[in-house]
Amino acid sequence: MGKGGQPRVLLVEDEPAQRTVLAYNLEAEGFAVTQADNGEDAMVLVDEEEPDIIILDWMMPKVSGIEVCRRLKMRPETRGIPIIMLSARAEEVDRVRGLETGADDYVVKPYSVLELMARARAQLRRVRPSTAGVVLEHEDIRLDPESHRVYRADKVLKLGPTEFKLLVTLMERPGRVFSREQLLDLVWGRDIYVDTRTVDVHVGRLRKSLMQFGGADPVRTVRGAGYSLG
Amino acid sequence: MGKGGQPRVLLVEDEPAQRTVLAYNLEAEGFAVTQADNGEDAMVLVDEEEPDIIILDWMMPKVSGIEVCRRLKMRPETRGIPIIMLSARAEEVDRVRGLETGADDYVVKPYSVLELMARARAQLRRVRPSTAGVVLEHEDIRLDPESHRVYRADKVLKLGPTEFKLLVTLMERPGRVFSREQLLDLVWGRDIYVDTRTVDVHVGRLRKSLMQFGGADPVRTVRGAGYSLG
DNA sequence: TTCACCTGTTACATATCCGTCGCATATGCG
């Protein structure tokens, strides 16, 4: 990771408005952002900045995102950098081609900014398992995404799949309040239509699971806003 | 959207039955809906109502949806408003043309109302992402929108949802005097029928909350004008 | 098949908050 501790992201997107919004959010999330609005600049900046991850728009003038992706994945010294592709509207063909060229993940516009950043963090964790991030910790709760296990005060907790994903999401940004809609997006998925009250039920179940061996309730309800950890 | 109120949607659809159903559902989902049944009215209402998002029928008498979309995307002050196009025809040609004219998303009739609203929410999140990373401060009051927490002299304050939104609004421009009407607009939402005296009551409650552990009253009453911070 | 487990929805109880009213108090003005 970058010298200063912040993960470096190279953001390549030709549409200024979208790029600005994304850059703003990435910086707010603790990324060091380098921007490019075309593929040629991007290729140069990859060498100059040595980003930890690349977010790449599919459609761009001159050198397209696909082409940039393909080239980077051919060079041994850049192959290891995770690439997340952005694309407008999802023909299945595109999705396949995107992954075929070696992209590590693929996000369809319009995307949830939250989700995009969650995926970026996931990619970073995948590539950089040595750094902090393998195991999420918050107070006496420890979560190992690898083994899918959750501990509290050294006891192994048993939770269902949805509870687990919910906890992962909350633990990735302790303190941050997630609205029910955001949680539906992040945990259930963007195109799943489920009543928002379902979130309440699962939060309740997660709470019970987290407290099955005692301990305080680590989940905070923020009336009118959502839930957060701590 | 105002700072805390409902997101405003402009619904443009010439077929009354469809428009009514959609409006009903959008309102049930917490949107403030303005309706138009033709492109000309729509253009006017965009300026008058400043919607956060526009749902636009493709086929309409006089000025078509495509045309409205094209015009709006040409004007800098309206370009940022997300537009979701509705169309009865699903030919690929249309899809392409729809996105080419600058629409941000595209839904083909017959559509699932749930899906349409999920997409509307997705667009809103994209354009107006949460106020991330910014911590508002004024004298010894600190407000973190992300964690939804308010501190005064390092103690955590407990305030209700409306008090919170009110404080956010005031803290975003310390010193500025907000009239009761402006506060109703910004905190409660545009077309909410509420007595202006309600603002007084909530300012009172906010004051009490801010002083629950002592300290001076940070809210200034400007007789005949409104309230401000500091 | 049965069984154990998980899921999303519903219904209801409860806690919390909201908006309004009434009256007290403060302010400005002639």
Next chain:
DNA sequence: CGCATATGCGACGGATATGTAACAGGTGAA
């Protein structure tokens, strides 16, 4: 000073958000 109006604030009935048990399916393993 006395009056008119603006603001402060306690109290109350009702609205709304949340917690949670119960239920009816769904899934996959044995």
